[in-house]
Amino acid sequence: MIISCTRRDAENRRYVPLPIGNGDLSLQIDYCGSMEPREYSGHMTPVICRAGVRYDFGSRPLVRFGAFQCGPEGAGEAVDWEQSLDPCYGIVASTTTYADGRQLQASSFCLLDRNVVVLRRRLSGQGDFVFTYTLKGRRMRATGMPGTGIEYHIDGQSQYRGTIFIVADQPVTTEVEDRSGPLGDCDVTWTIRSSAPEITLFMAFDDCVPAQLLALGYDGLLAEQRRLWDEYWEEGWVELPDKKLQEVYATSQYHLRINATRWSMPVGLFPTHWEGRYFGFDEMFMFRGLASSGHFGVARRVPEFRRSHLDAAQQRAHRYFGKSGGAAHFVWETVEVPGVEGAPPGFWLEHIFHMSTIACCANDFYRYTGDRDYLQQTGYPLLRACAEFFRVHAINEDASGRIYVGKCTDLERLGAARENAYMTSCGAINTLNAAADAAVVLAEDKELAGEWRRLADGLRRFLPNDGEKYIPYPGCPDKSVAVFSGIFPFPALPQDDPLQRRALDDFLAVAETAGNMYPVGTAVCAWYASWMAIVYARLGDGDAALALLSKAAAATGCFSEIFEIYETGHHPWFTTAEGSFVQAINELLVQDGRVGAAMPSSWDHVAFKLPGLNGKIITAQN
The missing domain is CATH 2.70.98.50 (putative glycoside hydrolase family protein from bacillus halodurans)
Known part of the structure; x- marks a missing residue:
């Protein structure tokens, strides 16, 4: 090509x-x-x-x-x-x-x-x-x-x-x-x-x-x-009937590979892209694009990088005169030296959902590969430490029995100090359950795993809603892509949850005015369009997912490269969005080992080699 x-x-x-x-x-x-x-x-x-x-x-x-x-x-x-x-x-x-x-x-x-x-x-x-x-x-x-x-x-x-x-x-x-x-x-x-x-x-x-x-x-x-x-x-590939989607997919895959450093994956190895620093949040989107494509040798760098920084993250959470806990609090913008915060001062330092995305990478690699040694040495130490962060540092339980995540920064467009924020809470639920599942596999931390599940159930019961649908945080007047988070990036809720489905429909009705990471522009950015496409793919609606991906593909640069926001020229060659676009295409074809779960009705000639679960590879030819 x-x-x-x-x-x-x-x-x-x-x-x-x-x-x-x-x-x-x-x-x-x-x-x-x-x-x-x-x-x-x-x-x-x-x-x-x-x-x-x-x-x-x-x-x-x-x-x-x-x-x-x-x-x-x-x-x-x-x-x-x-x-x-x-x-x-x-x-x-x-x-x-x-x-x-x-x-x-x-x-x-x-x-x-x-x-x-x-x-x-x-x-x-x-x-x-x-x-x-x-x-x-x-x-x-x-x-x-x-x-x-x-x-x-x-x-x-x-x-x-x-x-x-x-x-x-x-x-x-x-x-x-x-x-x-x-x-x-x-x-x-x-x-x-x-x-x-x-x-x-x-x-x-x-x-x-x-x-x-x-x-x-x-x-x-x-x-x-x-x-x-x-x-x-040869590790993984797709052949699509849509030329433009194939171009965007190929360009995204190319840039994801040349962007993967020996440490992990920055949002771009350019001075303009946060000086090539590593975000525990953004890493997950790139990781999932690569892992869902079968590129495990490169994708594995993400959880291994976080494992190499785990001691520093645990020190950041609590280590004082010989006393320490098991929780980990990773810095927001990571450099290669463990524990060094690369971000400038700002309310983004109160993000905590990156402990959830780090846990997602740790867990997803095990789900794809079934590698028990990896789970023992890398995956579970990360899952345990991130779950403990939420249990010890973030989750509150009041006298009435209400369980909720305390004030933090959720998506930055929603402002600072948001209590019981929906996206952060879904991330905590998913982290706690994934850690508990891994504990069962390894026969470790039985009592702690039970407490993790109790907290996850409590958070789910008290997720913010207005009686009809989930909302970004209690009393929120704004619309946000955050309400998609119970399905992706954090599969924390049943896919038939009626409040979740109504939240999706409510956002889509105004997506053009709230579809960018920053309060600029009048269109849905490619990252958010890909994010929403993954959700619709997981709900089995391949046609809705394809429509979103086609819009994303139309708003790309001269070589089908994805911008953070094309409309305003923000951050060309933006790997976070590239990872989500690639994952969305892959999940139209294969999800959790299921073939064609969201195949668009207009696609009649598709070929691919993509991973299932537990080390399986699925190949389909025209």
Whole structure:
């Protein structure tokens, strides 16, 4: 599949340069095959970043590893262009026509298993091809030449030292301009020129042997890239009868994979996307997209990351002079260092439903795989600690026997200090029951599991409602997608609960005015549309789910990429929504091992390979 965009197409869409990467390295390629320093939708400016390479101040921003520009020397402005993405293999290609008539054909990809960016450029007409790489940053030093290695040292969250190579398969000349100042103010530009009509540059970070790259060449590395991606796609795939849905699905799957770091999954490995920090809330949506696709090797990183931070989360909940409890309170925005809060001050720090989404990932991985060793070592410790957080720190029981979750921040659009909030309460119910189920499997914590179930039953009895339907919190005058939460993301209620069904209908009647994460716009954002589609799929209404997904697919960027809010340009390449879109498509086809539970009536030719439960794989061919 090739997804293309021309200059004329982009006039009516929100153009954003295409990301390439591998979960460690992240960069964006524009329609000139370059990284021109200009701002696009969502304030995105092309830049090279590395997962986990941060400064140690403020909100732990990512270190910027600069950017490159390239093209025919003296050609003038780009007057026409076409750019394409091959989401199956992570290849970005473009043809650019310049003011003087010359054309540049570019092909770029980042190896999936190594920090090597391959850049093939073919120039028509006379004149030199020029490639410049500029590295600017604070508390940074860089010395050396691209062909033999640029040595860098960064004083950040750790002491980062490494080497950047830029080697070419054709003769080149290289110049360097060092404008660096005192006190670690780095500003260096390397300029590479070639008179060859075709050249391939290999830009490698740290794990590079230049001679090996040159020996393999573009074709050899491309073959390796295709093999790696083929292995990944063999884990799970779908073939849909709707071309646009297939494009959005493929682009979302591609970006979810290159966004998955060795730690977990940020909402985007870009400075504009909360500096690539990790949200325990958003992780679940990405995890479920990947897990429901059979990509368990990548999806597993999410619960394992949270397990590695469990001790710090338990210390945050209660550890004082040798006394501690079993509860865990994870920070809201996580960095790679356990226990460090990356979020700026704000009422979002009073969220607690991320303990529920962390528990969902822990539980869902076991349900999909049936891996008892995983449950013992990773899943249950997380489930137990999150359930204990709600039991000890969040749930209240008054003299009348009413059981409810105390004041916290629920969805931010609903404001601060909401007592008995519906979504948070559904998350607590699901967490308590999942922990109790796991305790039974492992024959542990019998008495505690009984208390978890009692509290879950009590919370369910006192969920906020107006006598006809569930509402976001007691007395709430607003409409919110939160009322979908008893079915998804937290399967806390029976699917035939009449108050839940009426709450869904009530929200859909006004969804256009309340369908964004922020109080902006007049449409339903792709994330919320996908969220609602999952709910309707679970209710067996595939046609309603498909209608929502089709609306979401129509509001995407030039390469079918999902925005947090396309209408306003908020956060292109938003992985939280990508995960939900992928999961929604998958659940039309397979739910809890049931095939075709919500198959849309208009779909007659569908093929897929998707997971069931307990390690089963389900394959269907046309």
